Amino acid sequence: METRTPTKPDYETMARQLKVLSDPRRLEILDVLIGGVQCNCEIGDHLDMAPNLISHHISVLRKAGLVRAERDAVDARWIYYSINEESLAAISETFGQFFSPGRIKPRRPDCGPKAVTLTSGHHRQSSARCQ
Amino acid sequence: METRTPTKPDYETMARQLKVLSDPRRLEILDVLIGGVQCNCEIGDHLDMAPNLISHHISVLRKAGLVRAERDAVDARWIYYSINEESLAAISETFGQFFSPGRIKPRRPDCGPKAVTLTSGHHRQSSARCQ
DNA sequence: GAAATAGTTCAATGAGCATTGAAATAATTC
DNA sequence: GAATTATTTCAATGCTCATTGAACTATTTC
Secondary structure, three states: OOOOOOOOOOHHHHHHHHHHHOOHHHHHHHHHHHOOOOEHHHHHHHHOOOHHHHHHHHHHHHHOOOEEEEEOOOOOOOEEEEEOHHHHHHHHHHHHHHOOHHHOOOOOOOOOHHHHHHHHOOOOOOOOOOO | OOOOOOOOOOHHHHHHHHHHHOOHHHHHHHHHHHOOOOEHHHHHHHHOOOHHHHHHHHHHHHHOOOEEEEEOOOOOOOEEEEEOHHHHHHHHHHHHHHOOHHHOOOOOOOOOHHHHHHHHOOOOOOOOOOO
């Protein structure tokens, strides 16, 4: 009988995705991009970060599939970054499900020494173990 | 005019919370706890981790307020861990909102050299900057 | 009180990673 | 083609943190 999620989640993959999101600079960059700002120069204006640092964090977000890049058709020095909406939706879905409080199951009453005690009086047998 | 979330999120705090969640071992522990297993011995059986490592990760989860501990009333050597439902709900709410794809705003058209080009012909003035 | 059991704390190791400044690449302008 | 602009890559530094084994605390059993 399975007590966890129906299909056991890939914790390694989930952790890797969450690690990408667990940086304040990257959260701020994401927030700016979500807000509709995609011009690199304006990103720099908002963020007060060294350009190479912005570049580094954006590359992390790109490798994670969260952000896409597109060069300007007229002046190819400019690059526009944008949120990969599908990727964000997938993350939102996955973690929304995993961390949903509704998933919490009640404490299993047949576990631990208390259970043994409750059924056989004040003293339990010495080999008492859960299950 | 604000283009991001109404009240600017505390990226540092969010990142710290996400960092706690960005470990495969901690995700697995959380999943076991969410599944209703709270007896330490059974946690150990499920996780195939050294007891001191379980203890370490659980202490991280406890410091983050995600997990609570309670000693067995009969045999105080046993400790039962449980999910702090309110804390999980708060996290689910915060991140569900932040990463919601519905928040994504369209690209601002008045940004970058393309905008200048579109209104003033093929050549833009050399000092062109966004906004 | 000695042995056994449940769990935590400590110290050491090593890997990963954010940050910084400088150099390099790419594209455009004059 | 030299200078300028936009962005990336590189190398070095230092901090954080997961992991391990050993020692320690607390509690119960005999």
